[in-house]
Amino acid sequence: MSRFFSVSQPLLGNLRNEVRPAQRTISIPKAHPGYKKALQITKSHTKRVWSSTPVRQIDFRSPQRDISSHQLIKGPKVKGARTSPSHWLVLGAPLKKILSDLTKRPQHPNQIPVSSRRSKSAIMRSYVQVITTPTADTPGTTLLLHFDNKRYMIGNVSEGTQRACIQQKIGLAKLEDILLTGKTSWQNNGGLLGMILTVADVLITKAASLKENPGKGKKRRIGDTNDEEPKRVKIYAAENMNHLLATARRFIFRKGMPLDIIESQDFASAADAFAPSWSDSNIQVWAMDVVPDQSLSHHTRKRSHEEISGDETSEYSKQDVMSFDGKLEETAEQREDRYNQIRKGVIGHMFDSTWQMDALVSKKLSEVKMPAAIFVRNEAGKIEEYKGPLPSSDQYVPDIDVLVRNPWPGARIESLPPTSRSTISRSYIIKNYPQRGKFDPKAAKELGVKPGSSFRDLTMGKSVVTEAGTTVTPDMVMSPERVGGAFAVVELPSADYIEGLLNQKEWSSEKVMEGVKAIYWILGEGVFADERLAAFRAKYSHLKHIISSVDCCPDNIAFQSATVAELKLHLVDSERFPIPAYNNNLPSDASKSTDWIKAQVEDVLQLGESREAKEDKVAPKPFDAAKVLVELQSSANPGAPNWLDKEVLQLSQAAQKRIIDPEYLAKLAKVQEDIPCKDAELITLGTGSSVPSKYRNVSATLLRVPGVGNYLFDCGENTLGQLKRVFGDEMPQVLRDLKVIWISHLHADHHLGTVSVLRAWHEETSRHEETKSNSIIVSSEDGMLGWLSEYSHVEDFGYSRVKSLRLSHGNTWTNNFSSEEIDAYGLSSIVACQVTHCHQALAVVLKFPNGFSVAYSGDCRPSAEFARIGKGATVLIHEATFDNELEGDAIAKKHSTTANALWVAKKMEARRILLTHFSQRYQKIPVMDNSDDQIAIVAFDYMRCKVGDFAKVAEFRPALLKLYENEAGDE
Structure with a gap:
């Protein structure tokens, strides 16, 4: 037999010296160019350590003349290992790189037995914290499971979740697992793409920092992950999550963050019907997939670990997956498996590619x-x-x-394999491991045991013999083992899912339910009142039943810092800065029963026991705008969050007097008499750049033209929530009047709220006979419209009613509307041109039959062509990401400064200029010179300003400058 080198992935028992059979082996023949190098490195870089982290095994399957036996893990035992604790081999960095290149994929969680994953001696804090409940700001329910070494996000990652984490100062550096509940839908998962981007940036930054400063990392503890290796983020979800993520390949690209998606069909069948679906070093998880009553329970094939772990690195996934053609004789299951491999290959290209920009x-x-x-x-x-x-x-x-x-790999994949909509809703039961009892040193000494190694052996579960020859067993000096804390997270989108959920076998298993303290119920509208759920709660009355539903949770303010900032602006100019709509009262039909608790943000449920464990934490009182307004005007504590400089109020009052002065109003009317649509209103919903922040959401601006319609310029994540906060009870009418959505370019901060807005528009207009046949224009470049089309295979959000206006190739593009289209959409034409920012970034001008026009830059460097097509625009909305002294940053990142934007305005001869899209790092009001013909103002989230009121807003500039004088950079 020829000599060869083998790499395998065994599982080593934590408390037993054993090697479990490897599941996958990659052999390197002796002739392979990497064979000698691997052999040499193995000899010099293998060392002994004590660890609880599984590592890959080195195994030579022929005589080893070159390597001494103490360097090998061979056969069922580790040679030279002591009896306790387990003896491990850790490979030096060069060899780990070779093995990583060869094997890539990690062990699937299903494959690691519970006994080998965590020592019962490891005691860490563990608790569940509520991050979001259903509100206008955060439509989903999100929980955070905290361990000292790791975090798990559970439930929904809806739009606004990332911003809620910022508000609550929840770090994401230790987030590795996301367990999504419910159906794969945008309402549940609309914030996932943005969250992944943020997590990727956090992890990549952390990895780069550790690489530059290897000694900077904290001292590692048992159970901690290896910071030197790329951290893998795992997402557990119902069907179609791979498809959802793969649709984003044109606008999401990160390197060095492997991403694993485990869907319903990826859990292999186990011999034990009550075995967990998967487990890791902290928890065991039972996934429960439920279909609605009227659905036929379709068969989902259970795939083996070898298939799952090989998906993303199979040779197929490395090919250019442009074609979906397969063998004619393949079955439907084989075809779906192949399709899923394509999707997973695409996701691999998106997050773990070797693509180089400079190639x-x-x-x-x-x-x-x-x-x-x-x-x-x-x-x-x-x-x-x-x-x-x-x-x-x-x-x-x-x-x-x-x-x-060469464009990144994902951009070269024209389309995805087809998929069908799934009705599966995912729920979980999640358990900690049992914790060992407390050691009683006094009892041990009384039995003749001497302190030292014997004490340690007893705590590790081993018997010892005293000098007198007496055998002392652990149970003689240890208190009984404590059951690990557990909880369930159940999502029922509608009452149709109740029967299937209640019939899940896990509820009747003592093994599974042991230690369960609470059930978090994520319920769709109208589900809570169902009598079957009340009966279930009565049956399990010893558990906490925590309800998160629009039927039970008030519409509290989730982004309190942004709202405080808005209230300060409200005190400056109440007409342009209204108080956001919210409601702290429970819904009127909420049950008065005492057998459940409403979920509240920052509620904490303790699971694990440790010296640091505390009682369950109760959420703070909800945000009260009236109270904050009083504090802002009366606080004597400069620098406090709810403090407003008295000089700001004085400057504001002076401006208020000026704008109601009859002489001022007469002059204003005269200089504006030639401006059309002075009552048209601009509502700046998101005025920040890049990512949502504490004070500014990402890009979105709504134009309301009375009697004509509403027009949305860009639609960043959570635009729908911002609309709800601004308009409150007006929201249905605002949606019915929505005619056009313009997306300037395919960056995540400009379009990830589009699906939610379209769904809300579709649902609202479908309720009324006069609007249910209406269509809505979505205009953008091909990539954006292709994304909407591909995602429409996952769920129905009204895409069949979308009229797509695709830009043809060329630098400038014009769409003139027919008389019928003018009646339907209110526009005479849309003119767009390409600008310098990213591939196919566009600026646009919306023109109306009465001569009113609005030009919108999107993100770009200053463009003479944009100034040309927008000549004489009534309003110019232009990005001003950077202040003037940061011109170099603006050039490097292909954005504009305030001066750049005003240059475009001058060339365009725009009458009114609205500056927006500010860097989240700089809370600063730019200094601008205005004239009667050209007036520029700065946008803030929630601001409402009519075209005829720009001059009035400009009068408040001294007050705004003072307000933001000392508030820069607090993100």
Whole structure:
């Protein structure tokens, strides 16, 4: 037999010296170029340590003349290991890199037995904290399971979840597992993409910091993960989560954060019907998938661990998955498996790719998709930028060889395999491991046991023999083992799911239910009142039943810091800055029964026992705007959150007097008499850049033209929630009047709220006979519209009623509306041009039949072409991400400064300018010079300003400058 090198992934018992059979083995023949190097590195980099973290095994399956036996884990025992604790081998970094390249995928959680995952001696704090309940700000319910070494997010990751974490100062560096409940839908998971991006950035930044400062990391404890290896984030969800994530391949790309998606079908069948679906070093999890009563329970094939762990790194996933064609004789299950491999391969490209931005590929000039940076080699062979004519020019252009950057792998995948909508709703039972009893040193001494190693052996579950020859067993000196704390998270989207949930076998299992303290119920509207749930609560009356539902939870303010900022602005100018709509009262039909508790943000349920464990924590009182307004005007504590400088109020009062002065109003009316639609209103819903922050949400601006319609410029995450806070009871009418959604470019902070807004529009207009046949325009570039189309296979959000306006190729594009379309949408034309920011970034001008027009820049560097197509615009909405002294940052990141935006406004001859999309790092009011013809103001979240009131807002600039004088950078 020829000599070969083998890499396998065994499971080593924590309290027993044993090696469980490896499930996957990759063999390297002796002739392989990496064989000698691996052999050499193994010899010099293998060492002994005490650890509880499983590692990969080195096994040579032929005579080992080159390596001494003490370096090997071979056969059922570890040679040279002491009896307790377990003896492990840790591989040096160079070998780990080789093994990582060869095996890539980690052990699937199902494969690791509970006994080998965690020592009963490990006692850590563990508790469940409520992060969100159903409100306008946060439509879903999110829980955080805390362990000292790790965090788990459980429930929904709806829009607004990320911002709620910021508000509550919840760090994400230790978040590795997300357990999603309910159906795969945007209402439940609309914040997941943004959350993944944030987690990826946190983990990548942390990894880079550790690489630069290897000694900076905290001292590792038993159970901690290895910070030197890329952290894997695992998402457990119902069907179609792979498809949902893969639809985002055109606008999400991160390197160095492997992402694993485990759907319903990925749990392999176990011999024990009550075995957990999966487990890790902290918890055991039982997943319960339920379908509604009217659905036929479709068969879901259970796949083996080998299939699951091989999905993302199979050879198929490395290929260019452009075609979905398979073998003609394949079964439906085989086809779906193949489709899922394609989706998982796409996700692998999105989060763990080796793509390099600086890599250039050769193409013919005619094949280059514009806009793109084009390079050529000069006569000396050096690369330089191509500045010659393009094929679109009128003159003849030779089709020369040029160099362009290859787009990231996900962008090259034109479409995904089809999927079907799933009705499965996921719930969980989650358990801690048992905790060992408390050691009684006094009793041990009385039995003749001497302190030291004998004490340690007894705490580890081993008997010892005293000098007198007496055998002392652990039960003689240890209190009884404590049952691990447990809880359930149940989601019922509608009453149709109740029967299937109550019939789950886990409820009747003593093994599964042992230690369960509480059930968190995430209920759809109208489900709570069902008598079957009341009977279930009565049967399990010894448990806490914590209800999270719109039927039971008030519409509290979730983003309190942003609301305090808005209330300060309200005291400055109450007309333009209204108090956000909210309601702290329980819904009128909420039950007065005492057998349940309403879920509240920051509620804590303690699970694990430790010296640091505390009683269950009760949530603080909800935000009360009236109380805060009083505090803002009366607080004598400068610098406190609820404090407002008296000078701000004085400056505000002076401005209020000016704008109601008859002489001022007469002059204003005269200089504005030629401006059309002075009563058109701009509502700035999100004015921050990049990611949601404590004070500003991401991009969205609504234009309301009375008697004509509503128009939305960009639609960042949680735009729907911002609309609800601004309009309150007006919200249904606002949705019915919505005509057009414009998305400027395919960056996450500009469009991840679109599905929610479209669904809300679809549901509201479908209720009324006069609007149920209406359509809505979504206009953008191909990638955005393709994303909506692909996601429509996951759920019905009204896509069939969307009229897509796709931009054709070229630098400028115009869509003129017919008379019938003018009646339907209120617009005479939409004109757009490409701008410098990202691929196919666009600026737009909406033109109305009466001469009113609004120009919107999206994200971009200043553009002369945009100024040309928007010539004479009534209103210009332009990004001003950076202040003027940060011009270098603006150029590097392809954004604009305040001065850049005002330059465009001057070239465009726009009458009114609204500056928005500010860097979240800089809370600063720019200094601007206004004239009667051109007035520029700064946008804030929740601001409502009519076109005819821009001049009035400008009068409050001294007060605003003073207000934000000392509030910069508090994010």
